[in-house]
Amino acid sequence: MEYFDIIYEELLENNSFKKIEDTFLSLGYKHVFVVREINTQESLTSQFLLPKSKKLKFHKLFLFSDLKLLNKYKSLEKIIYVGGNLKENTLAINNLKVNILLNPISEKLSFDEQSANMIKQQNKIVAFKTSLYTDRFVLRNLKQTQFIIDLLKIKQADFIFSSFARNYEELVDINILKSFLINFNLEEQFIDRLLDRKILLE
């Protein structure tokens, strides 16, 4: 098993490479997906360089929260779209460029069986950020996540849990994350599949 984590570009910029490499290896990760948040035209066109390491493998991802910028995007890297309310979730699911829907959770439940069906048909992935369950509205987020996961399991659609960390304190050890996910009525083998790099790299 080669576990992966997803982090924002800021974490790489603000820390030394040796510290990053040592931290991720001690946490149990071998693949790191680095996300660049696209808010302006400049962030689309500026260079996105990743460090090289023999022990860790880095991959690129782009995160959009604006459809207009997404329509200008022309590259082969995978795209994350930030979900939330029903309108944004539906836009993301219907857009062919979007590969991953991030946090389809909001004040009211905004993800139903039809959404799960479409996620499966279009081979998209639903991603949950781990800080949803430690920051604000923990109970609400846990309830909605449990419901969404049950729907995705019925439709056999893929979903992932990652830290999406901007700083070190948001990172999670792989053993702690696995034990945490057992509480969502997921089996250990299934959890291993969710956390393995193949789910994003295939």
Place this chain on the structure above:
Amino acid sequence: MVVNKKKLNVIRPTLRHKKRYVHFSFSKEILSDPYNLFTILNNNFQKVFGVFLTAKANITVIDLDLEKREVIVRVNKFYLNQFLGSLFFLKKELGLIVIKKVSSTIKKLK
């Protein structure tokens, strides 16, 4: 004939609770003594899983190194996953938690 029992019999191995020792490190410099850490771990576990599971899990702080910020905690084997899962909610109190090793004896940890 009344027998005055002065000592408990040795509990046979099959009845003893199986334990696991968890060695982990944390990044925040907020703790002053082992009892403080025990309170944090216990209260957090109770908040996540409730009073009954906290009693069954039997969390004990065995060793604490404040300079290296490393701890060895003993937990009932059947509640090891729940204990590790509860550490997920301790980011604010302990910062980045890294599990170094989990074993059945303290000797194997060192």
